[in-house]
Amino acid sequence: MITTAPSPTHNSLAVTLLWITPALWSVNYIVARSAPGVIEPHMLAFGRWALAGLILSFLAHSELWRQRRTTWQAAWQYLVLGALGMLVCGAWVYKGAQTTTAMNIALIYAASPVLIALGAVLWLGEKFSWRQGLGVAVAMAGVFHVVVKGQWMSLAQVQWTAGDGWIVLAMISWAGYALLQKKWVSPLGAMARLAAICMGGAVVLLPFAVWEWRQADTPAWSAQAGWLVLAAALVPGIGAYWAYGFYQKVLGASRVATSLYLSPLYGGLAAWVVLGASMGWHHLMGAGLILPGIYLASRKAT
DSSP: OOSSSOOOOHHHHHHHHHHHHHHHHTTHHHHHHTTTTTTOHHHHHHHHHHHHHHHHHHHTHHOOOOOHHHHHHHHHHHHHHHHHIIIIIIIHHHHTTTTTHHHHHHHHHHHHHHHHHHHHHHHHHHOHHHHHHHHHHHHHHHHHHHHHTHHHHHHGOOOOHHHHHHHHHHHHOOOOOOOHHHHHHOOOOOOHHHHHHHHHHHHHHHHHHHHHHHTTOOOOOOHHHHHHHHHHHHIIIHHHHHHHHHHHHHHHHHHHHGGGGGHHHHHHHHIIIOOOOOOOOOHHEEEHHHHHOOOHSSSOOO
């Protein structure tokens, strides 16, 4: 368990993970792009978090057993966090991506770090300096530059669809997930706590996954579906969620929120390497805004 005064080693690790974690999340873009016609959204999310929960529970079984009473007493918190972080931010994103564009998703999610920063200041009492606010604004401008591919006038041509509603709910839900993790103090370490949240998410997702499985048009289970579940569980699941929970606990919700703005850069790089998508100057110009913006926003408020 990390105390209220993290060690220099914890601080160094947290800052390093802040820059690496969005790269792990970018794997989820590849999974989401590959899932339609292979596996249904709630089935994918359930498989992802049930598998992640089992692996983490095995690795953290000693701590979970020692803290079994306090964990059971806080079971409702893990169900809420599982619903926010695994159902809404998992299955609903997959569902929304079926009927909306990547540009719309990125534009909507650009608001999430702002909500987290505001919530951390107003609700959690964290400090937030003018320099951090400037960093958020600069990084957001970089995200928009990447999303619109340098053509800012194209923002006026954005068309909203029904799928955007799912993404809006997921964006708000992620802000709630991030803030509640900080608000609800837990005696569990990062790994054991994520194991409990994963199992809470799996419980919430189970009835939706069963309903999808029973539908006549549900694709038959295949090896590709299994690989998608495995990839989603290990990299953007265990890896990214554990790292985010760890460095948020060490650095604070407001300081780490803008790390989400690295996702468009890493997602574009992943699409270029794996899917053969093209990279453009707008990615470099966006990086020129996002990277220093995150540096400013993640520095400790004075």
